[in-house]
Amino acid sequence: MSADEVRAAMKEKSVDTVREKSGESDLVSVQDELRRVDKLYGEALGYARQFIDDVRDGKPFDFQDAAPLVSGFIDSVFRNESAAAAIGRLKAFDEYTYTHCINVSILAVILGKKLGYSPEKLELVGIAGLFHDVGKAVIPESILNKPGKLTEDEMEVMRTHPLRGYGILKAQQNIPVEVLRGTLEHHEKYDGSGYPRGLKGEQISDIARLLAVVDVYDALTSRRVYKEPMPPTKVLALMYKWRVTDFHPNTVELFIKSLGVYPVGSFVRLSSGLHGVVTDLNPLDPLRPKVRVAYDENMQPLEVKDEDLSQGDLSIMDVVNPDDHGIEIYSLIQ
Ligand SMILES: [Fe+2]
Structure with missing residues (x-):
């Protein structure tokens, strides 16, 4: 399924989005929350380095410190989930091993919130x-950081x-x-083709099912030694294609509803030919977010202009990888 097809499919579902979101509004702006969650992300990186290094050294790690960090993530998600969802990609300069666990934690909270989980x-x-x-x-x-394809062994x-x-x-x-089951079962797939045990459907714990979705999203949108990051919209389109075999019914759809078809931080080409970054979603119109236009047709910088695509004739034509043009999104969005 192409990005266009997933957009069409999500448009059909936008009625639900309207219903769900009409009573909801973000407590703070994306920009305000990015500043707050950025600080928390830095603290979480320190913790991730510590516990992963301790495990590598065969030492017990400090499990207790995880809870206050996670409750910080939960608060952030409730203030503005678009900002919390974007921070991991916007700050993806650190080693994947450390950033991935933090990104998955935040994204899992976002999906859990959508599923109506208790605090x-x-x-x-x-x-x-x-x-x-x-x-x-x-x-x-x-093996972990091998630049090429892994052998069967x-x-x-x-x-x-x-x-x-x-x-x-x-x-x-x-x-x-x-937590034990989430760890053990996060590579199991709905159709039983996952590992380590080949569990199927409801045999997989609910937390592991949710982790499976956000884990794939973060892995594909991240830079690795052996691959470039993929734009979020393209990853969501791929996951939509795999939703029946790999994931539990409706989980991918709910994840797309949370993040938006064009998640905050996406770099897009508009119908005018100009380029910009998605700075906020329009929950009532998921295909027409708010965009900060900053580059022309030839990727030359322009005077920045904020456009709300729900007001007017502009539309998104494509998503573009900002790295291909040496464009740094984080400073543009702030
Ligand atoms: Fe894994």
Whole structure:
């Protein structure tokens, strides 16, 4: 399915979005929340480095410090979920191993909120996100960061990380069962084609199902040693295509509703030929977000102009990878 087709499919569902969102408004602006969540993200990076390094060194890590960080993520998501969802991509300068666990934690809270989870359950979801890949800390770097394609043997080693992560967490005291299962089952797929156990459908824990969705999104939108990041809209279109085999019914659709067809931070080409960054969603009109126009047809900088696409004739023609043009999105959006 192409990005155009997913846009069409989501448009059909926009009636639900209207119903759900009409009573909801963000407590603070995207820009205000980016400043707050940026600081929290920095603290979380410090924690992620510490616990992953401790696990690599075979030491127990400080599990208790995870809860206050996750409750900070939850507060951020409730203030402005578009900003919380975007921060991981906008700040993606650090090592993937560290940023990925934080991004998955935040995105998992966003999806959990959409699923109507209680605050207590959201905390479990966020903690499970933070630790879901802890088993990768004991996978050799040569496999983890290999620039080329993994051999079948290397793939087999890589596929041990959910079970090894489960073992690492189980060896600690008082890790909730939901977090253990989230770690063990996050690579299981709805149709039973996942690993390590080939669980199917409802056999997979609800937190693991949710992690599976946000994990794939973050992996594909992130830069890795062996690949460039893909624009979020294109990743969501791919996931929409895989929704029946890999993921539980409606989970991908709900995730797209949360993030928008063009998530905040997307770099887009407009019908005028000009280019800009999505600065906010229009929940009542998901295909027509707010865009800060900043580049012309030839990617030459322009005087910045904010356009609300729900008011007027401009529309989005395509998503563009800003890295291909050396454009840094974060400073543009602030
Ligand atoms: Fe994983």
